[in-house]
Amino acid sequence: MKIDAVFLQQLQQQVAKGDQRSFEDLYRLFYARLLNFALLYVHKREIAEEVVNDVMISIWNKQQTLQQVQHLETYIFTAVRNRSLNYLTKYSTWHVLPDATHEQGTIINLNDPEKQLEWKEISFHLNQAIDQLPEQCRTVFKLIKEEGFRYKQVAEILNISARTVETQLFRAIKKLDKVIAVYLDKSQRANHRTM
Template identity: 40%
Template sequence: MSPGSDHTKELQRRIAIYDDQQAYQELFYLYYKPLLRFANAFVRSHELSEEIVSDVFIRIWERRAQLSEITNLTVYLYVSVRNMALKYLLKKQKQASIGLDDLQVELESQYHNPEQLLLTAELMNRVSRAIDELPPRCKMVYKLIKEDGLRYREVSEILDISIKTIDNQLAIALKKIGKAININLRKLVCL
């Protein structure tokens, strides 16, 4: 189940109306890893990222009665993590502000289904290198859309950038990845 789905809305409803702890746990497990990676892009500390994400979820539970007022819980969670991370950075005075181009984004492996497993190791290495070499803004947009499965509008709200910018950044990312894997696919098919 991907974040932002109807399933998320159902969990949100069950938590808000019934104080459903099982739904809360399910919501936590659904979003924990993507939010952890997102927080880590800001604070660059696994332990601190865990603390930030946990704090966001604690606040969700504490304010569960108002949860039904949130239109898009996915965006709310990402924005909450972003705001807490930035608040921490300001408090520690590490940086007065942080821009998208300063973020260090880690991507989860893209190779989970059988079709992708058929790709050669060389092709996978090329894709991985191309993604790692993307500028931070491109990498963040690519991660949120392609890995976390968010919609352009959601990413626009989370990162506070226009949909046109997202479209441009994703196009740049896909072009660079495509260029990096420009190999003769007929050779691969014939092997």
């Protein structure tokens, strides 16, 4: 279904001003399509409904930032895709851990209690490191890696150049790689001892 761009822009402006009726219109306008889209990823209606509702609640809670969004439809669908992928990552028992020695990933089953504990420790330290990044660096990292936006979209959202986005992301990844490397080294040393 093609949505009139002018109508959508007016709706977006009204939601950004806190108009609840416009938000309800926006919700009804996209709900069925977003639900079907989420189902492509999560394959369960209840979970898809939860994903869509979480995204729409997040949009309402951050309504002031909507004025910065250039393409609302793309923004909403990207948010649903990312929330769906985050759900799968969080609740899947299989994860890929980077393996520094082979420059590949190692697939681990988190039903293994030892691996689960290891993964939780790495995740904990990684989240701490993300929180300690400088503000712009942290925002860029989260928008790209957690929300799934492209460089150009992040540049538009934050009103900075795409080059600055690239530089900030590079800095974030470089710092976070150091954090992960410490725990991967510990993990690999422990695995060699048990062999």
